[in-house]
Amino acid sequence: MSGPVLARAREGLRIVVFSALFALLALVANTLVLGTFVIAAGSLHDGAPPFSSADVDDLVGELVLEDGAYRLPDAAIEGLRSRGQWAMLIDDGGEVVWGLDLPPDVPASYTMADVASFTRWYLNDYPVVTRVHGDGLLVVGSPKGSAWKYSYSTDMSSVTLSLALFVALLLANMVVAIMVARAYARRSWAERDHARREWIAAVSHDVRTPLTVAMAEADTLARDEGLGLEQRRRADHVVGKVSEVAALVTDLNVANRLSYAMEPVEAEPVALAPIVRSVAAEAINDDAGDAHPVEVELAEDAEELRVRGDAALFRRMLANLVRNSARHNPDGCTVRISLGRTPRRLFRKPRCLLVVEDDGRGLGADMLQTLRRAPSGELPEHGLGLVIVRRIAAACGGTARFSDAEGGGTRCEVELPSA
Amino acid sequence: MRDAYAARILVVEDDSALREVIVGLLTRDGYREVHGAGTVADALAAIATWRPDVMLLDVMLPDGNGFDLLRTVRQTSQVPAIFLSARDEDEARLRGLGLGADDYVTKPFLPRELLLRLSAVLRRTYGAGDEPQVVHLGATTVDLGSGEVGRSDGRVEPLTAKEHAILERLARSRGAIVTTDELARAVWGDDFGYANALMVHVRRLREKVEADPSDPRWILTARGLGYRLARGDGR
Numbered sequence: 001m002s003g004p005v006l007a008r009a010r011e012g013l014r015i016v017v018f019s020a021l022f023a024l025l026a027l028v029a030n031t032l033v034l035g036t037f038v039i040a041a042g043s044l045h046d047g048a049p050p051f052s053s054a055d056v057d058d059l060v061g062e063l064v065l066e067d068g069a070y071r072l073p074d075a076a077i078e079g080l081r082s083r084g085q086w087a088m089l090i091d092d093g094g095e096v097v098w099g100l101d102l103p104p105d106v107p108a109s110y111t112m113a114d115v116a117s118f119t120r121w122y123l124n125d126y127p128v129v130t131r132v133h134g135d136g137l138l139v140v141g142s143p144k145g146s147a148w149k150y151s152y153s154t155d156m157s158s159v160t161l162s163l164a165l166f167v168a169l170l171l172a173n174m175v176v177a178i179m180v181a182r183a184y185a186r187r188s189w190a191e192r193d194h195a196r197r198e199w200i201a202a203v204s205h206d207v208r209t210p211l212t213v214a215m216a217e218a219d220t221l222a223r224d225e226g227l228g229l230e231q232r233r234r235a236d237h238v239v240g241k242v243s244e245v246a247a248l249v250t251d252l253n254v255a256n257r258l259s260y261a262m263e264p265v266e267a268e269p270v271a272l273a274p275i276v277r278s279v280a281a282e283a284i285n286d287d288a289g290d291a292h293p294v295e296v297e298l299a300e301d302a303e304e305l306r307v308r309g310d311a312a313l314f315r316r317m318l319a320n321l322v323r324n325s326a327r328h329n330p331d332g333c334t335v336r337i338s339l340g341r342t343p344r345r346l347f348r349k350p351r352c353l354l355v356v357e358d359d360g361r362g363l364g365a366d367m368l369q370t371l372r373r374a375p376s377g378e379l380p381e382h383g384l385g386l387v388i389v390r391r392i393a394a395a396c397g398g399t400a401r402f403s404d405a406e407g408g409g410t411r412c413e414v415e416l417p418s419a
Numbered sequence: 420m421r422d423a424y425a426a427r428i429l430v431v432e433d434d435s436a437l438r439e440v441i442v443g444l445l446t447r448d449g450y451r452e453v454h455g456a457g458t459v460a461d462a463l464a465a466i467a468t469w470r471p472d473v474m475l476l477d478v479m480l481p482d483g484n485g486f487d488l489l490r491t492v493r494q495t496s497q498v499p500a501i502f503l504s505a506r507d508e509d510e511a512r513l514r515g516l517g518l519g520a521d522d523y524v525t526k527p528f529l530p531r532e533l534l535l536r537l538s539a540v541l542r543r544t545y546g547a548g549d550e551p552q553v554v555h556l557g558a559t560t561v562d563l564g565s566g567e568v569g570r571s572d573g574r575v576e577p578l579t580a581k582e583h584a585i586l587e588r589l590a591r592s593r594g595a596i597v598t599t600d601e602l603a604r605a606v607w608g609d610d611f612g613y614a615n616a617l618m619v620h621v622r623r624l625r626e627k628v629e630a631d632p633s634d635p636r637w638i639l640t641a642r643g644l645g646y647r648l649a650r651g652d653g654r
Contacts, residue, residue, distance in 0.1 A: 201506060205479065208505035209434045212527035216440045219530050220447075239529070246527045253507050274600040274610060277644045281596040284641070296643035303614070312510070 008189070015181045023173035027166070056140050060131045063089065063098070063138060070098035084143045090115070091136040106141070122149065200256045204249045211249070215242040247323070251384045254316055258391045267396075269306040269419040270314060272352060273298055276339050279318045283326070283335070291332035294322065299340030305352045306419040309396035317392040317400075320385040321356040321412055329360030333409060342415060351398070352416045358409040363402065371402040389414070423541045427452040429471035431462045431488070432503065433480050441475065441503075444530045445537075459483040466492055473540060474500045475533075476520075478509050489518050499544045501536055503528075554590045555651060556637040559628050563587055568627045581606050582624040585617075589638065589648035598645035621646060 062076050070089060080087060080100065088099040094110045096102075105124050107114075115137065119130050123139070127147035131138045221227060221235035280294045287293075307314070318337070325335045336357045341350040363371070367383055371390065386402065389412065393400040398416035405411040428450055432438040438455045445453045454469060456462040459482045465471065474492075476485035489500050499521040502513060510523055521540045524533055554561040558571035566583050568576045578586065588605035589597055603613040606620070625632040639647045 201508070205505040208526040209437055212505075213434075213436050213440050215527040216437075216444060216530050220444065242527065250507060257508075271611070274598065277598040277600060281598045281641065281644045284644075285592075285595040298643055312507075 011185065012182075015185055016178055019177035019181050020174050023177045024170060026177075027170050027173055031166075056129050056131050056138070059087065059140065060133050060138055063133060065135065072100065080140070084146075085140055087138065087140045089133055089136055089138055097136065103141075197256055200252065204253050207249055208246070211242055211246055215239060215246070218242060248384065250316070251320070251388050254313070254388050255384065255391060258388075258395050267308045267310075270309055270311045271303070272305050272307060272314065272339055272354065272416075273302045275311065275315050275318060276302075276337055276354070279315060279322060280337055282319075283322045287326070289332075292326040292329070292335060294335045294337065297336065297338040299338075301341070302339045305339065305341070307352050307396060307398075307416040308419040309392075309416070313392045313395070317389050317414070318354070318356070320389050324385055325356070325358035325360060325410060328363070328410070329358065333358045333360030341418075349418065352418055354414040354416070355411065356414075357405045357411040359405065359407045360409045362404050362408055363410050368402055368404070386412075423538060423545075424449045424451055426450065426472040426541055426545070427469065428454070428537070429462065429465055429469070429474045430455045431457075431459075431474060431480065431485065432477040433457050434477075441533070444534070448534050457481075459488050462488060463491070466496070466498075471498060472545070473537065474498060475537070476500050476502050478502060478504045478506065486513070486516055486518060489520065490516075493518065499540050501533075501540055503533075554586065554648075556628050557630075559630075559637075561586060561628060563590070571630075576627050578624070578627065579620075581620050582627070585620055585624060585646075586628075586638075586648075589646060593648045594650040596641040596645050596647045600645075602645060 059072070059076060063070055063072050065071075072087075077100065086099070086101040086103060086106075088096050088102055088106070090110055091097045094112070094115070096108045096110075103126070106126070107124075118128055118139075122128065123141060125144045126141040127144075127149045128139050128141045131140075218235045218238035222232050222239055224232065224235075227235075276296060276298070280296045283292070283294050322335055322337070325333060336355075338353075338355045338357075340353050342353045344350050363386075367386075370383065371386055390400040393414050393416065396416055398414060400412060400414045403411050403413075428445060430438055430441050430445070430453065432441060432455070435457065438457065442453050442455050454465055454471065456465050457480075459480050462474075462476075462480075466474075474489075476489060478485045480488070485500075485502060492498060492500075501522040501524060502509070502520050503524050503526060504510070504513075505526040507525065510525070513520055513523060521543070522536045524536060552562065552564045554563060560569045561567070561578070562569070563583065563586070566578045568578060570576065584606040585602055588602055599614055599617055600610040603610045603617055606617070607613055621638060622632070625635050625638050629635045629637060637649050639649055641647050
């Protein structure tokens with residue numbers, strides 16, 4: 001059986017692995033798509049204009065000198081015109097010796113500087129492609145603004161650097177993917193916790209109404225003077241058992257509230273001494289057979305002790321401890337509650353120390369073992385009341401330790417940070 | 420209202436079995452005018468026509484909730500209300516709403532607990548009920564109405580206001596320990612820092628009601644907790 005904490009850790013790990021893989025795949029896919037596009041669309045440096053099927057290299061072979069004039073096959077001319085392109089041949093002296101559809105703003109002669117310039121950039125804003133022809137330089141121009149043409153060169157170290165950039169991008173993608181996945185998972189956890197919490201609250205609500213009927217009816221029988229003593233005793237027994245179920249439901253509710261800490265524990269400074277007095281007085285008042293006397297010992301400064309938390313929770317914690325002693329010792333025991341401060345230690349502020357001890361038969365090794373284990377998300381099958389003591393202490397930033405008392409009974413030390 | 424048992428009580432609870440049980444136990448206890456309602460609509464109709472003196476309100480109702488119901492009622496009437504709730508969280512919610520409900524009982528409850536709270540609310544609101552007007556402490560009697568102690572030797576001594584408040588609080592829970600905090604609340608309305616003053620007042624009270632104030636037989640000390648007024652049988 002795995003606890004919710006472990007399940008969450010496992011789910012968290014799944015999210016990280018999934019996100020990492022997703023980021024890696026996304027980056028690889030993105031790079032592949034971009035790379036393919038760039039390669040398919042044309043060279044950055046030179047070559048065919050983008051999306052052009054014209055093979056300038058073919059033109060070089062097709063343009064021949066016949067009877068003193070240069071001729072290009074009709075098919076090639078058609079191809080150029082269909083794309084709105086023009087072409088010219090410049091001889092070694094820089095003069096245009098042949099031209100096709102030359103725009104008027106294209107000069108008729110060129111210096112070496114002109115040639116060097118338009119080879120790299122543009123010719124009067126026309127993107128041009130050049131090829132060496134047997135008689136000079138073949139230039140094919142495309143309409144203005146139809147192609148992007150810049151020569152690009154980079155340092156070799158930048159290439160290495162871009163590899164590092166790739167890794168950095170991958171990591172960044174991973175982080176983003178993990179954050180998104182986590183936020184999503186958190187929401188679904190919160191929803192699930194909320195649903196579970198609401199469900200437990202609804203069940204305990206529904207259980208309590210019939211319990212009230214059972215308790216009221218049994219109590220009425222127990223007080224019915226017309227019934228025999230034995231019947232009344234049995235009815236009273238039912239009342240006692242119903243009370244136990246009711247306490248269990250309350251414990252379940254408290255555990256529910258604490259384990260899915262949806263609402264933060266109300267943190268206001270609470271005086272512990274009145275709670276100790278009140279719980280002890282209630283226990284004595286309810287103790288029909290005087291079998292479980294409660295003794296209270298308050299340190300001199302106990303009245304000033306305040307802890308941060310919810311008064312109702314502290315009351316429940318203390319009531320659970322006292323009730324546990326009484327329930328485990330039906331033949332009777334004395335319960336001692338003491339309240340004071342922990343001894344002053346170096347580098348540590350003294351905390352409130354609440355000790356509940358009885359001289360009964362003790363919890364037994366198994367139960368102590370359960371109570372000593374680190375708090376987990378699981379609830380035990382038995383002893384919910386004492387586990388809740390520990391949970392409440394933990395929720396208020398303190399600890400509850402169970403041990404055997406010196407005389408053989410049970411001892412619980414609750415340490416809580418002073419407010 | 421001199422007779423608490425004449426109070427008109429409206430029980431608003433949607434679970435019919437529980438409603439019948441509550442109506443039944445109130446009737447058996449002697450309340451003559453008890454009326455049940457299962458929904459907010461029924462309750463509002465009953466409130467308008469029947470004008471109850473006190474309401475017992477379930478929080479969750481099929482057509483709304485008890486908090487909203489009380490808020491509606493409070494616009495026109497100050498009728499006291501005791502909430503019957505099946506959720507621990509409701510108490511915090513109730514405090515947050517500031518509805519000024521008169522009491523709050525968590526299900527399941529013992530019949531006597533509900534009856535005690537009901538009579539306390541009736542007493543607080545209408546001054547009616549079974550307040551022990553005269554407390555018998557052996558041969559000594561204390562009349563809480565006049566605030567006078569009648570000693571066995573015929574002497575009559577008046578109680579101060581604080582002694583009266585202490586004795587009244589102890590008599591209300593006779594036989595049970597009342598903590599110093601609760602006593603301070605009853606006397607001063609606050610429960611912090613009155614421990615010594617309380618001790619002084621209790622000592623004076625003992626001098627008036629006990630035969631031997633240094634060995635009290637009636638106002639007993641529960642060490643570290645508070646005080647207890649012994650029952651007539653000396654318990």
